[in-house]
Ligand SMILES: [Zn+2]
């Protein structure tokens with residue numbers, strides 16, 4: 711059965727035991743990484759995912775806490791012997807900067823480097839991202855300080871729907887994206903531009919008619935039970951603050 715594995719759960723500042731927010735979709739036919747923090751090869755191994763099974767990477771936006779692991783991952787996959795093309799998906803704003811960053815590292819000179827392809831995701835609601843044997847993935851723009859997408863994942867085998875807000879302040883587009891989701895993973899960073907409080911995440915889940923709300927991107931030292939209860943009071947359904955390496959069936 712497919713699953714989503716939380717590889718990191720923290721906001722931009724991590725803490726012991728909690729890395730920056732990123733996750734993996736693990737299907738029967740391979741894995742897809744959503745955002746890329748920390749040392750991904752190690753994190754994937756800890757999650758029981760062979761890095762060689764990576765089929766695609768989706769980067770939601772070009773903030774360091776969501777992208778800083780990408781350059782070392784691309785390098786490591788080459789050193790581990792990857793030859794298959796690796797497609798990258800995300801807003802054009804983000805992909806352009808990833809390409810510039812890799813150019814600064816001189817990746818053109820890496821002999822025998824596998825092909826990396828860039829697939830900009832349109833900045834509109836319900837934009838197609840990718841489809842494979844396991845998943846159909848679409849995206850909608852959130853409301854953040856730079857272009858950023860949330861994703862909706864349809865697991866083909868089970869019919870279950872998983873939605874991930876990425877970083878966003880309360881957003882009607884993200885709520886529409888998550889309509890009827892079995893699992894809605896919403897950020898809860900607290901008050902501040904481009905982010906949401908646990909109460910706002912709970913309201914989003916209620917308006918989306920989601921079955922279960924998972925909170926991610928919460929800051930170090932969060933009173934987890936208090937935030938869970940705040941979100942649950944407005945959502946009216948089950949709420950959980952995710953932890954690193956927790957996983958959920960899709
Ligand atoms: Zn972030």
Ligand SMILES: [Zn+2]
Pocket residue numbers: 771773854877
């Ligand atoms: Zn951000």
